[in-house]
Amino acid sequence: MASEPTKTLTAQCYCKSTRFTVTVPTSALPLGTHLCSCFICRQVHGTLACFHAPLPTGTSPVFLTPTISIIRYRHSDLAASDRLFCSTCGCHIGDEDIIPDHASGQLEWRVASSIFTEHDESTFQIRSHIFPPTTSVGLHTWLPEINNRKLSSWAPEPNDPNFPILPPPTPTQEFDSDGHERLRGECHCGGVSFTFPRPNHPSFKDDPLVKRYTSPADPQKWLACMDVCNDCRLLTGAHVTAWTFIPLSSISPPLPESLEGYGTLKTYRSSEKVLRGFCGRCGATVFYMSEEERRKVDVAVGILRAPEGAIAEKWLTWRTGKLTYERDGMEFDRVFAEGLKRGLRTWGEGLDGEVLDFEIPLIVSDAIKLHATSPKWPKSPLPRDPKDPPSKRDCCKPKPKTILLARPAAPGQQQPEELSPPVQNTGRITFSMTCVFGETPAPEDPTPAELEPPAEEPPSKRLKIVTTGTDEKADEKVDGLGFQDVWGSKKQMASPNSRRNKDMLWSLIW
Ligand SMILES: [Zn+2]
Ligand SMILES: [Zn+2]
Ligand SMILES: [Zn+2]
Ligand SMILES: [Zn+2]
Structure with missing residues (x-):
């Protein structure tokens, strides 16, 4: 009997220390993909969600590179899977079950669909948001549909024995000794943890650098954008990375320009003039440092602990008029990039009455x-x-x-x-x-x-x-x-x- 036709898909991280293939029956394609916005996925990736495609039962990645370069992170004793990321560049590659899936009884894999060389509606199809924050804005708000397909939302009922999850943390507002608000950024494992103030903190008075990264709409907020560039995609393992831009001198405890020696932070030079910082223990993308402007550092929004929720809208003004490096995003997964662009604009119009299309220095000159x-x-x-x-x-x-x-x-x-x-x-x-x-x-x-x-x-x-x-x-x-x-x-x-x-x-x- 002829065996069922299969298709082999290839994935790799940015630095290529981790490459693998998955071979699946063509009848299983496209692989359904979900975006998980739970606090663990956000804080482990540094993004607003992970992009995971469950592999058909019995299918595992075949690694083409030594797996010694992969770090496993287990978020708690309740974890049902390990989260795997590249030890060199920090790219998340997927989750591998450590206890059998409740439905299939098997150990399963969910791979980061964002790092595959092909990503279109015939290979991976994004179908749902899981664990969307129910009371706050998140990626699910900005991506209600893709390619005219409404994305479903799913979260387990509280106390579902199949999903023994930890309740999400409820961050409280922090203050400096003078009573000014500070926002915490912290990766999931807590190995990298810091705070920064609002741009209208008195110590910034008339600082031109601070002005460059202050919201044009609200002097209490920093700029933020959704970046769909290929580099960030292959360094976080997610289609889109949300960034905000903070003066280096305002980060506490003090962050060195080299990003070295800062808790569990590891650095990776993604290009001659760009240094990335990710947590070497949980894999969260944390910082981006450009040598063009070492006085500011880009901070990954996924690790922020704003009391109001995932997008920290009381601290950040989002550029809703465009995606950053839209062309990269369109080339990789057009229907996703189009859907996000549309959703972001729609949200921006609802919030501000217009889309905000400001320039971000050193991103768009x-x-x-x-x-x-x-x-x-x-x-x-x-x-x-x-x-x-x-x-x-x-x-x-x-x-x-x-x-x-x-x-x-x-x-x-x-x-x-x-x-x-x-x-x-x-x-x-x-x-x-x-x-x-x-x-x-x-x-x-x-x-x-x-x-x-x-x-x-x-x-x-x-x-x-x-x-x-x-x-x-x-x-x-x-x-x-x-x-x-x-x-x-x-x-x-x-x-x-x-x-x-x-x-x-x-x-x-x-
Ligand atoms: Zn890598
Ligand atoms: Zn999750
Ligand atoms: Zn960490
Ligand atoms: Zn980027």
């Missing part, structure tokens, strides 16, 4: 906004080396690229001048960039007539690229290009190939 009126750039993309086309996976292996910025000498402009030697960068995507005044544009890059220089702009003698590294597919990459212009002011920008960024480049060169 506000510098770009400032240059919105800069001269228009030619329509065609920047000339680039045709032998070295951009590809999605470039972000994993640094590869030199050359972008030549060229423009004709404008009437009255001083003679063309080659700008300072390009700075070779070893970021995630490496560019060397040469900026030349006065060179004839490439034939495929015609310069339209409206490219006249602004009359009173001082000529820039030097444009030094201080950092590069971006995925040109994402307009909003964190590791944007940084420029040091002749006046010494540092500016940030993201993808050099997007229209608006070309406009900004243009204005900087000018």
Whole structure:
């Protein structure tokens, strides 16, 4: 008898120390996937939910890498399963039962669907929220449906013997010695625990850094966003990571820039200029530190202990107008990203009467906004080396690229001048960039007539690229290009190939 057809699906964490496959009968596809928003899943992942697909009974992952690199975390004596995560990068890979499932009588697996190389409606289908917070806002509020499919909600009845769960903690408001409120962040195991104040704390008075990360809608709140980038997905093991942005100096106990030696925190350098911090005991993603701005640290919202609930809405103003790195999210799982985007907007409109679409410095450069009126750039993309086309996976292996910025000498402009030697960068995507005044544009890059220089702009003698590294597919990459212009002011920008960024480049060169 012919055996039943099967399909093998592959998963891996960000650092690739953990890779595995699962082989399932095609009749079992798509694998139903649930989003668990229980406090344990939130505090163990650092996200607003985990994304788990139960494997068919009898199916287990086949590991392609040594399992010695995996850490197991058991949340309590009542735990029915171990939670597994990569010891190097902190990515959660799934839960393995330690007591047999009450229905099947077997030890089962739930794998993190977010780390599979394929995730569409034919492989994994997100169908339900489980343990949604009943009295507060959570991911379930922002994701009521996907692909016109309403997601169901499920939680066991209290005292269900099959689900002997701990009651969720009820955090209380904490205060500093002067009576000002502080919010606690703490991973599930408690190995990383800290507090921070509100942005209107008196000690911050007129601090420009604090202002950058303060809500435009409420001076008591910090900014927060929903990030669907590929890096965070493969570092948390969840489709989306919620972040807020806090001045490093306000974290107590003091957090070193290196993130080293802070309780059970482990660090992982996810790119040349980005350091991640996760709990080495329970695996919670806790911090993101960019070397571009070491005075602030991104804090994973999933570990926050706000009395009002999972999204800490009395502390955070959520950007409801867009997802962060939406393009990554759309490429990985379009129906999820579309559903979340829609749900977030709908919630924002209900709350504020409009969606909030503020920029988050170093995530979406506000510098770009400032240059919105800069001269228009030619329509065609920047000339680039045709032998070295951009590809999605470039972000994993640094590869030199050359972008030549060229423009004709404008009437009255001083003679063309080659700008300072390009700075070779070893970021995630490496560019060397040469900026030349006065060179004839490439034939495929015609310069339209409206490219006249602004009359009173001082000529820039030097444009030094201080950092590069971006995925040109994402307009909003964190590791944007940084420029040091002749006046010494540092500016940030993201993808050099997007229209608006070309406009900004243009204005900087000018
Ligand atoms: Zn890893
Ligand atoms: Zn859970
Ligand atoms: Zn922990
Ligand atoms: Zn991210």
